[in-house]
């Protein structure tokens with residue numbers, strides 16, 4: 001059997017009395033494009049942060065192509081590219097400087113690094129503001145440079161927390177194409193998103209997280225069972241009718 005790109009089992013995390021992740025297990029098959037859905041506060045970011053070794057779990061483990069992110073972090077982390085939520089960046093560098101600096105830390109050969117940086121800045125259209133420091137970047141530009149950082153070392157698995165959030169439609173189309181080509185080339189991708197149409201159009205697998213647990217997971221066709229993904233999501237998370245009656249003071 002092929003080794004899974006990502007295998008997480010029994011992940012748990014409490015923040016004081018709040019149970020953020022309550023025993024999440026998930027297998028991301030190699031070569032899959034996996035979407036993770038969930039309401040605000042469902043536990044997606046916490047679970048993904050633990051899965052990639054950015055946040056220490058209270059319990060459970062995470063294997064990247066069979067390598068444990070906590071006991072074998074060097075090998076595991078060489079295989080993953082991560083776009084975390086609220087990415088911390090060297091703020092006083094330009095995009096090119098950030099990529100060059102991080103590429104050198106990764107030990108990428110100088111000539112190869114220069115080519116990759118040129119390619120990434122060009123494709124993501126960050127080369128028009130070469131002199132702009134990251135601290136001056138817009139939210140969408142920060143997302144794009146974060147994605148460039150995740151791609152720089154040519155990983156086998158991408159784990160991207162809301163990669164399309166705040167990104168303009170043209171850049172979103174570019175990112176979609178990059179990710180689709182990455183999967184066609186044998187890579188595996190995990191994204192979290194709130195946009196059902198995007199997950200439905202891009203992903204072949206989906207997991208719905210609700211209240212720190214997996215409510216459903218598997219090939220998207222199985223989870224949908226001929227229903228629109230949005231209907232499945234709403235029924236799984238048990239959404240109630242919108243509560244807007246208290247806002248009568250907004251009406252004229």
Ligand SMILES: Nc1ncnc2c1ncn2[C@@H]1O[C@H](COP(=O)(O)OP(=O)(O)OP(=O)(O)O)[C@@H](O)[C@H]1O
Nearest residue numbers: 015018019020038039040041042043044045046047
């Ligand atoms: N550092 C923290 N300290 C305390 N509570 C936290 C912390 N990080 C997350 N939480 C709580 O854990 C729960 C899960 O949060 P998480 O950010 O993982 O959700 P999410 O599914 O990614 O939400 P969103 O879709 O809004 O980004 C929430 O109740 C949140 O308030």
